[in-house]
Amino acid sequence: MTVRAPRRILTAATTALLAAAGLTACGDGTGAASEPGKVGVVAAFYPLQFLAERIGGDTVAVSNLTKPGAEPHDLELNPRQVGQVVDADLVVYLSGFQPAVDEAVEQNGGARAFDVAGVTPLRDAAAGGHDHDHEGEAGHTEEGGGKDPHVWLDPTRLATIGDKLAERLGKADPDHAADYTARADALRTELTKLDTEYADGLRTCQRREIVTSHTAFGYLTERYQLEQIGISGLTPESEPSPKRLAEVAEEARKHQAGTIFFETLVSPKVAETIAREVGAKTAVLDPLEGPPADGDYLSAMRTNLQTLRTALDCS
Numbered sequence: 001m002t003v004r005a006p007r008r009i010l011t012a013a014t015t016a017l018l019a020a021a022g023l024t025a026c027g028d029g030t031g032a033a034s035e036p037g038k039v040g041v042v043a044a045f046y047p048l049q050f051l052a053e054r055i056g057g058d059t060v061a062v063s064n065l066t067k068p069g070a071e072p073h074d075l076e077l078n079p080r081q082v083g084q085v086v087d088a089d090l091v092v093y094l095s096g097f098q099p100a101v102d103e104a105v106e107q108n109g110g111a112r113a114f115d116v117a118g119v120t121p122l123r124d125a126a127a128g129g130h131d132h133d134h135e136g137e138a139g140h141t142e143e144g145g146g147k148d149p150h151v152w153l154d155p156t157r158l159a160t161i162g163d164k165l166a167e168r169l170g171k172a173d174p175d176h177a178a179d180y181t182a183r184a185d186a187l188r189t190e191l192t193k194l195d196t197e198y199a200d201g202l203r204t205c206q207r208r209e210i211v212t213s214h215t216a217f218g219y220l221t222e223r224y225q226l227e228q229i230g231i232s233g234l235t236p237e238s239e240p241s242p243k244r245l246a247e248v249a250e251e252a253r254k255h256q257a258g259t260i261f262f263e264t265l266v267s268p269k270v271a272e273t274i275a276r277e278v279g280a281k282t283a284v285l286d287p288l289e290g291p292p293a294d295g296d297y298l299s300a301m302r303t304n305l306q307t308l309r310t311a312l313d314c315s
Contacts, residue, residue, distance in 0.1 A: 035061040044093035045072040047152035097149040122147040154219035155191040206313035209255040216287035259311035261285035
């Protein structure tokens with residue numbers, strides 16, 4: 001394994017944070033950078049953790065800045081987490097998605113930062129086509145410079161990010177570069193199979209519109225020719241206006257939506273309100289911003305597929 005590159009000089013604010021927590025530039029004894037002989041990888045949130053663990057194998061130690069059960073959009077870093085960013089051999093993040101992570105990486109990431117937003121073109125937050133984004137409506141604010149960050153919900157794009165992650169791991173640890181490439185290739189095969197399952201499973205459905213609690217599924221709906229009707233915008237905590245709620249209810253009636261989807265990390269109250277209004281039921285559609293309760297990305301995506309097939313009456 002190659003020797004780590006010198007760390008960027010800490011800002012005064014970060015140094016103060018580390019000192020307050022009793023940390024040093026060598027870390028706090030936990031997290032990715034604390035396992036000797038392994039490449040320390042810090043992932044900003046779950047899908048990136050999944051990639052790093054699958055591609056890194058037993059030669060990397062991966063930590064996740066977003067705790068299980070936490071909503072990643074509004075993540076605030078504590079001193080220990082800043083220390084993880086400082087100490088990591090590689091920091092994997094998606095710029096524009098988590099401002100606190102962007103700031104920590106800008107101050108302390110340097111050449112060790114891998115921004116997956118630059119790997120594959122991101123959709124515009126107010127993209128046309130199959131999504132009812134309602135640009136300018138309350139609760140439909142753009143983030144990430146007007147880009148939709150939820151790229152991991154298209155398995156083919158996630159595979160491309162995985163390929164690039166293998167390259168970055170190979171640069172950090174040349175002795176195992178071939179292993180990283182091989183594992184990325186194996187993961188691409190699995191993700192390609194998942195993509196085929198989605199394409200086949202959603203090819204023939206009585207409906208193609210999904211009503212979601214927040215507009216996280218643009219990549220998935222674009223990939224599989226579905227239409228997303230989002231109650232709130234890209235940030236799930238944004239409060240939809242009464243006008244927006246009325247519009248969604250009207251769209252749901254128009255398309256005879258029998259299911260209103262909510263997600264695991266956000267209150268289902270708004271989705272339940274729409275469901276009562278139109279006489280529909282509710283179901284979970286997981287945007288995988290956090291780790292699933294059981295299994296991993298692949299199994300959770302397959303659960304999503306079965307949920308969609310049931311809701312859309314697919315044959």
